[in-house]
Amino acid sequence: MNYKMALFLCCAVFFASCGSKKNSIITKKPAVKKTVVISHKETHIDTQEKLEATSFVVVTFENVEEYITWFKGIAKQSMINYKIPASITLAQGILESGAGKGELCKKANNHFGIKCHLGWEGDKVFHDDDESQECFRKYNNPADSYKDHSLFLTSRSRYNFLFDIKEGDYEAWANGLKQAGYATDPKYPLKLIHIIEKYKLYIFDDEVLGYSRSNKVVREVSKTASDSEYEVIKGDTLYSISKKLSISLENLMKKNNISDPMLSVGQILKIK
Template sequence: MKKIAVIVLGVLVFGCGASKRSAQTQKDRDTTRVVIDKRTTGTTPTNTDAVKEAEVPKTTNYASPTEAYIAQYSGIAQEEMKLYGIPASITLAQGILESGSGKGRLSVQANNHFGIKCHEWTGERIYHDDDRRQECFRKYNHSKYSYRDHSLFLKERKRYRGLFDLKIDDYKGWARGLKAAGYATDRKYPDKLISLIERYQLHRFDHEVMGAAPRTVVSSHVKTGAKYVVEKGDTLYSISKKFNLTVERLQQLNNIKGTTIDVGQVLVVNQ
C-alpha cells in the first residue's frame, strides 16, 4: 500500500510540474510574440488586421479628391518644371483632368496619370477602352515615372517646340498651345485646364519655382512681347486682324518671309 501511495504521489507531482512548465513556456511564447510586434509596429496588436492598420499612415482630410491630388503631386510637378521648363500648373491641371484627380482606372491600376499610350513602350502595359476598345497604355511602377514620361513627351516632340518659346508662367498660352499642337481633340481642352488652374490657384506653384530660380524660356530668335500660339485654320491675315496689325508688321515682328505658318508656332503679336 505504501508503495502504491508513493507512486500516485509522484505522478501527481510530476503532472503539476509539467503543467507549470507548459504554462510558463506558452507565456514565454506569448511574451516573445508581443515584443516582436512592438518592435515592428509600435503597438500591441492582437491580430493581423491590427498590424495592417498600424502600418497605414494617417493622412490629412481634404475638402475634395482634387485638393488631395494637388497636395500629393504638386512637388513632383514643380521638380519637372525645374528640369524641363513645363509650368507646374499645366502639368498638375493635365494630371487632374486626365486621371480624374487620381481616381481613374489608368492612374489607380497603372500609375498612368496622363493617358500615355504604349507606342514604342517595352515595359509593363494595361489595356483600356479609349478612342478604340482595349487600347494599350503604359504602366509605371510609380506615379513619378508617369510625370517624367509626360515631360519627355512634350520636350522631345517637334510639334510642341513652340510652347517652350512662351514665358514659363504663361499658363494660358500653354493651355491653348497644347490644343493647337494636337495634344487633345476636345476643343474645350484649353478652357478646362485654365479653369482648373484658376480655381485651385495652381499658378502659385509656378511662382514658387520661379521665386527660387527665376527663369523665362524664350527662344533667342523671337523678340519679347505678347505672344500668340498659331491654331488650326489661322493665317497671317486672320491673326493680324485679330491684333490690329498689318501682315507686314506681323512678318517683321517674327522675322517671317512669305506667309507660311505652322500650327503650334508662337508668334509675337505686340511689342
C-alpha cells in the same frame, strides 16, 4: 403594536425612502448638450468636380486638394528641370487621372493618359478612349508617370514651340497642347484653364519663377462696345469672361459660334 407589525412598518418606510432617492437622482440628472463644429475645410466636402479625359469621375474639392498636396513638389521640380509650367503639369494630372481616382490611373499609375505610341517597350494596359481598348503605358509608380510626361513633351518636335512661350503663361500652354495634338477634345484647353484658375495652380509657377501675379486679381479694364457685347482684353479667357459676366461658358461659345478657345485682344464677343 406587536413585533411583526413593527418590523413590517420599518421595512415599508425603508423601501419608500429608497424609491424617493432613486427618483430624485433621475429628475436631477443634467441634460447633455451636443455641439456641432464645422471647419472651413469641411465646407468644401460637398463641392463636386466633374473630370473627364481618359476617365470620367466625380470628385470632391477635398480629393483635388489632396492630389495637389501629393504632387505639387514633383510638378515644380519638373518646371525647374524641363521648363514645363507646374500649373500645366498638375492640371493635366488632375484631369487625366481624375485626381487619382480614374480607372487608368488606378490600374496603370498613368496620370497623363499617355498612350503606348511607336517605340514604347514598357508595360502596357488596354483602356477605352477614342476607340475601344487602346494601348496605354503602365508605370510602376506615379513618379515614373510624371517623369515620362516631361520626357514625352520635351522629346517630340511637335511640342517644341511650347518652350518658346513666356514662362508662366499657362493659358498659351493649354491652347498649345491642343494645337500640338495632345488631346482630341476641343474643350481640352478650357478644362485645363478652369482647373488651374479654380485651384490657383499658377501659384506654383510663381514660386518657381520667384514672383507673384497677385492671384490674377489685377487686370486691365475692359471696354464694352455695348451692353450686349464684350471686347477681349489682355489676359482674358473664355472661362474668365463667362465668370466676369455671369454667363455660362457653353452659352458664350454658342452665341459666338466658337469651337476654338483661342481669343484675340480686341475681339468682340456677343453676350446677349
